[in-house]
Amino acid sequence: MAILPKIPEYKAEWAEGEEGRWGIAIDMDLCTGCQACVAACSMENNVPFVGEHDAGYGRQMAWIRVERLWEGEYPEVRATPFQPVMCQQCGAAPCEAVCPVFATVHSQAEQINLQVYNRCVGTRYCANNCPYVARVFNWADYSNYPEPLANQFNPDVTVRRRGVMEKCTFCIQRIHKATDQAKAEGREVRDGEVQPACAQACPAEAIVFGRLDDPESRVSKLSKDKRSVKLLEDLGTQPRVTYLKGGYHGNLG
């Protein structure tokens, strides 16, 4: 009789405040809102191009968005700083508990939320339960890219068919490449060796990626900075993304 593999735990069960393995710090004082992260992410992860019509109807599929809102009543209106938002890779993720078929699970190696495209049946409950609205759904078969774009698929990342949910993976293919390389050389992954596409593309170096369990890494130090905040932390989701915000920059946000 074959030995059954251990069914992975879907839920991260570490204590409150304990840090996970990988994390991002985003300096909102540096972000210029140039959207390079959005473009780079879409190129890296084969994010579908939905076209003007569907994008206008709220079906754009970018895994990262640069948020900016207007605050106050006219004439005292000012812009909030640019805020790139992607999946926060929650330690206690609301999306994981509600999937009826375990299509979104917690990985034990990287301590991030995985979306298993092949397992997804498309109930979309995870997206409703995500307080960060970080998830996007393949409403149609968007894989027929317009011509020049069809030549730039990343071979390290699969394409998704219609009817499945997807979201930011912290560029897990790059994490794997770097950890495999480090393992082959018999060492730990060096800080800064792995960069997701958004961090790599950011001209202002506002996005910093690294290991949160290494107290010497840049991202660890930044996430303990006095300017650091986490999104909707009061919900107890234990997000892995930290935002750094020093204050307003006049009317320019």
Place this chain on the structure above:
Amino acid sequence: MAISASALPHAHAESHAHHDHEAELRREHLMLDPKPRGEMNAMVMESMTTTSWKFWVVAGILALIVAVALFGAWGYMISEGLYLSGKNRPGYWSLFLVHTVFWVGISHAGTFVSALLRVFKVEFRRPFTRAAELMTTFALAQAGIQIFAHMGRVWLAYWMFPIPNQRQLWVNFQSPLMWDFLAINTYLLASTMYLFLPLIPDLAMARDRSTGWRKSVYRILALGFRGTEAEWTHLRIALNIFAFAILPVMFSVHTIVSWDFAVAMRPGWSSTIFGPYFVIGALQSGVAAVGMVVIVIRYTMKHMDYFIRKEHFDAIGKLMLVISMGWAYFFFNDYMIQWYGGDSFTDALLHFHEAGPGGWIWFMMLITNVAIPWLVLWNRAWRRNPVILFSVGLLINVGMWAERYIIVPVSLQINRMPFLWGQDFRPGIEVPIFIGTVAFFILLYMLASRFLPLVPVWEVQEGQMAHSIRKYGKEPVVTVAELE
């Protein structure tokens, strides 16, 4: 119980100096107007087998609608993708879930009318319990269609079944969708059995009075029921157990449906009162639908004017009024608790309900669910008027649809990320699919009315045996015997 000496209202018009109170009672109440068993059996058989060409024209049109609007549109959506429906971000769920909850709600009244009224020995239930139970089964079938249409990859729906498999994959019993799936399946099974049990004596009756293919099918379905004392005793015991056991199932099903929303971390959904609020909402739409179905049966099927009388319209109208009051209480409770909670996102959502682009739907819900029933159904003459009662039932169902519409797509527009608040929601292919399920429901009901005795004859006969009129001097007094 003493019948008051004052005459019934519509008897005043009679010119007789002395009117016949006893004849009045017999005209009013089915239980006091017995017919010989053979005659009543023949009436029910005739109501099943008498079919005019109009029936088949209507059935043909409905079948066409089902083929095109339901299976055609749904099949097209399966082959093309969910983009044909009106969903987007943040409106990940929309009309399919509205219609699922709508149909599950309709399905509730069947069990409510049948089991609860049976448990409390309410006598007016007797002629229309089966009509209500059939509604449960057929409405649950429509709810199933809607929830499958909702799925992104419906061809993998069997992955929701907890069956051991070589893929070594299992389902997540912590997901409210899984609870919902199990609860609705339990309810479908239980309500189908509960429909079948009291059907057995009537099927046996039909078997003994039919020929040809009908006889052979009834013979199988009647399970060899002969009407011996032992069989009746077993049937009564089984019915008693089922009537008591199915009530908690009924209340739990819609509570669990409400947990699909109440368990989620969303402003407007995460409300502890959702369980009873959904149950009373289901009864609200379901009892209104029972009223509509009973009226349609009364005026379209042969001999039904004997079985279904103004007293039944009156009783259903009273139920609708009481349930509407209950719904208003739970609506107020839900609103007040959310408002009192003081969460800023919930405040924004409550404001969006009333003053957003769908604000008129919110007000329409209150008018059709509360104002109209309260203004109309207190009046005995209006309750007994089939046109008025049907219209109120229809309006209540529109209002309950609006309630679910506000809970699902409207509430989804407001989340905790104001950057992604939505305003824009367009219905798409959900509309023909919904029209298709309505047609499918009516079609199934019509076909069943040709094959199953819609009136539980044995229950009516049992009730009529228990009732009698005695005279105290000149005054007729109704007596009811305890049967068990």
